[in-house]
Amino acid sequence: MIHIGKTYLKRENNKSYLCSDVTIETKKLTLWFSIDSKYEDYLCLHRADAFVMALLIPATTYNYDIKCDDPISARLKYFLINQLIPNLAEHAEFNHNITIESDITTVPYKNKGAVGVGFSGGSDSLYTIMNHTKKDCEYPLTHIAVFNGVSFEKFKENASKIYLENCKAAQRFADELNLKLVTLDTNFYETLNWKFTNEISTYRNISCALALQGLFNSYLISSFHSNLKSFRIIRYGCAFYDLLTISSTSTESLNIYLSGGNADKVEKISELSNWEPSYKYLHSCVSPKEPGKKNCGICKKCKDAQIILYALGKLDNYNTVFDIKKFKENLPKLIAYYLVRSDHLAKSIVKLLEKNNIEIPSQSLIIAKQMEKVIDLKKKNDTLFNDLY
Numbered sequence: 001m002i003h004i005g006k007t008y009l010k011r012e013n014n015k016s017y018l019c020s021d022v023t024i025e026t027k028k029l030t031l032w033f034s035i036d037s038k039y040e041d042y043l044c045l046h047r048a049d050a051f052v053m054a055l056l057i058p059a060t061t062y063n064y065d066i067k068c069d070d071p072i073s074a075r076l077k078y079f080l081i082n083q084l085i086p087n088l089a090e091h092a093e094f095n096h097n098i099t100i101e102s103d104i105t106t107v108p109y110k111n112k113g114a115v116g117v118g119f120s121g122g123s124d125s126l127y128t129i130m131n132h133t134k135k136d137c138e139y140p141l142t143h144i145a146v147f148n149g150v151s152f153e154k155f156k157e158n159a160s161k162i163y164l165e166n167c168k169a170a171q172r173f174a175d176e177l178n179l180k181l182v183t184l185d186t187n188f189y190e191t192l193n194w195k196f197t198n199e200i201s202t203y204r205n206i207s208c209a210l211a212l213q214g215l216f217n218s219y220l221i222s223s224f225h226s227n228l229k230s231f232r233i234i235r236y237g238c239a240f241y242d243l244l245t246i247s248s249t250s251t252e253s254l255n256i257y258l259s260g261g262n263a264d265k266v267e268k269i270s271e272l273s274n275w276e277p278s279y280k281y282l283h284s285c286v287s288p289k290e291p292g293k294k295n296c297g298i299c300k301k302c303k304d305a306q307i308i309l310y311a312l313g314k315l316d317n318y319n320t321v322f323d324i325k326k327f328k329e330n331l332p333k334l335i336a337y338y339l340v341r342s343d344h345l346a347k348s349i350v351k352l353l354e355k356n357n358i359e360i361p362s363q364s365l366i367i368a369k370q371m372e373k374v375i376d377l378k379k380k381n382d383t384l385f386n387d388l389y
């Protein structure tokens with residue numbers, strides 16, 4: 001059993017904390033979300049929504065029923081019980097069809113009518129921001145958000161520092177686009193430390209958005225896996241089933257939308273390459289460098305972004321975020337890497353190179369042949385390729 005106690009506010013050092021005392025079996029802890037006190041009204045008090053979402057994967061994984069002292073928004077509870085939880089339980093043996101015991105409320109939480117999206121600097125996030133700052137878009141953005149809910153956990157002891165650096169970069173970006181920034185800290189890392197963040201990332205993001213139901217009327221999730229083509233319910237990649245999660249987590253006050261389903265990675269980066277704010281803020285990297293500074297250039301995501309921009313003839317615009325000299329030195333090996341890879345993205349990238357008449361260096365063909373010889377294609381993985389690059 002997971003027992004989620006009544007929510008309450010605590011104030012300390014100009015911060016306001018939305019708290020709940022939680023008991024997981026016999027372990028007692030206090031979960032909190034915190035925000036600058038001047039924005040205290042944004043926090044959603046007297047509803048268990050955000051806490052239920054934060055605890056849903058621990059509950060379904062370890063078969064803990066949930067009991068809440070505060071009510072849950074009726075729409076959210078209905079979706080969870082009738083849609084999300086039974087689908088998880090049916091399709092993935094490690095999840096369980098748990099129950100949720102709570103009152104419900106159908107009264108919308110009074111909010112500021114804001115429209116928000118998370119800012120990471122990644123191509124999915126920037127693509128959403130680009131499209132939702134266009135004239136006449138359906139949900140014009142008012143806020144970008146940085147949540148310390150999960151994204152920075154992988155950086156362990158540096159997580160807080162990297163969160164704060166991201167907040168600073170996000171503020172510069174928001175100022176340039178005339179958007180507002182909202183930042184929300186949590187103590188999830190200390191209290192709910194979860195080994196594989198890919199299992200929980202979407203849940204934690206939505207949990208933070210639900211904690212801000214005093215602000216948001218609409219919240220957009222920028223997903224890489226936003227269409228049925230890549231839809232899968234798997235434990236170690238909750239983003240693969242974002243379509244299900246996101247369609248199951250709105251409330252009477254807050255609508256959660258999945259954005260970017262109309263474009264794949266190549267299309268997103270192609271469109272972004274014509275959008276000037278991306279030149280300084282594209283942060284495709286998985287390493288802990290904050291948006292607005294240099295990407296590592298060698299992780300898989302950096303390689304993908306650079307080669308696509310190179311194929312488009314736009315890479316030089318990104319000289320503040322990528323080391324283009326280093327990229328060009330490694331180009332033959334990098335192209336070989338894409339020639340050998342057999343996944344959909346790599347194939348699209350090779351097609352783009354061909355379509356734009358980018359010459360494939362003869363050295364790339366030789367390296368690709370060598371790679372094919374030493375690599376069992378069925379077992380190939382990016383770690384091996386990373387060593388070769």
Ligand SMILES: [Zn+2]
Binds near residue numbers: 284285
């Ligand atoms: Zn990188």
